[in-house]
Amino acid sequence: MQALLSLSRAIDRLNTFIGKYAIWLIFGATVISAVNAVIRKIFNYSSNGFLEVQWYLFAWSFLIAAGYTLLKREHVRIDVLNSHFPKKVQLAIEMFGLVFFLTPVCLMVLYYVTPLTLQMYQSGEMSNNPGGLIRWPVWLALPVGFTLLLLQGWSELIKCIAFALGKGPDPTIKPNEKSDEEALIEALRQETAAKAAQPAPPPAQAV
Template sequence: MNFLLQLSRLIDRINEAVGRAAIWLILVVVLISAGNAVSRFAFNMSSNAMLEVQWYLFSAIFLACAAYVLKKNEHIRIDVIAGRFSERAQNWIDVFGILVFLLPMAVLIAYLSWPVFMNAWHSGEVSANAGGLIRWPVRLLLPLGFALLILQAVSELIKRVAFLAGIAPNPLKKAAGPSAEEELAAEIRKHQVAPEVADIVHMNHEMIENPQGEQK
């Protein structure tokens, strides 16, 4: 079990690094989107390549961060029933869900998406849009993203089994700390990159937390 826990920590570090790197893609997408909007409405110019870059980066963010979100235990849960159970029961539910639903689904999608990437790679598939981009990089995102998700599912399974065996803390307890939006805003401010973007991210977080404008 000690070896498995070490493996779990290694997987966690990989997906933590990937997730934190993907956070910066959000800023890149915002800047590209703003540039596309300005060039279209101010100069009556547009680029299919730049539009497709947005889609590629959005896909990269979604797929690369899926495992990161699972690691952070921030994926959507319906806790109306499970929230009433004991910590052990909740972990048993997760073990069942990982083994019966998450892992089979992720393995199947990774398996089926690999030939699609290989076909795009060998054929040199290019977007049908004029001036569009080559397609194999975005095709590769699907098997890579689900491969990371499979690894993280294995890590989460190890952590839950270790907790049930009484040799590790409860992995369902969320660590106290800043939200993902606050982390992104802090990183942008720390590097002094587009502070106005950081303010927008922070403002959006406050609107989500306090949608009616109530005083805290």
């Protein structure tokens, strides 16, 4: 189990590193968009290459950050029912989703996309738009992104198993998210502090 937990921590570090720097791809796309707009306005010139490189950077940013998003539990989740189940049921649902949904989808995408990416790299396929870019760099984002997502899914599965065996923290709680007990204690502490901060009522005057 310790070896698996070490693997899980390594995957977490990898996706954390990539996720924190993926924001710079969004920044790059924003800068290129602004420069393209200025050049088009001032010099009445534009190129499909400017538009496509924005698309490339945006595709890379959200695909390679998918694993980091899963690590931080920021994907959209419908927990209306799940949050009311016992912890063992929540854990079982989490593991079922990782094994029977996330893993097969990632493997299927990799199975179909990887040969296409290699084919585009070997053929050097270009965009059909005038002044467009070569295609394989944006296609490469698919196998890279889904590989990172698949690895993070396995990391989360390892953490679920470790928690079930009593060898790790609860992976179903979002990082930095307080448990119900901690939230209640914090609310009571704030309420007590608010009451203490209120000025004392003036003493009643004798009639």
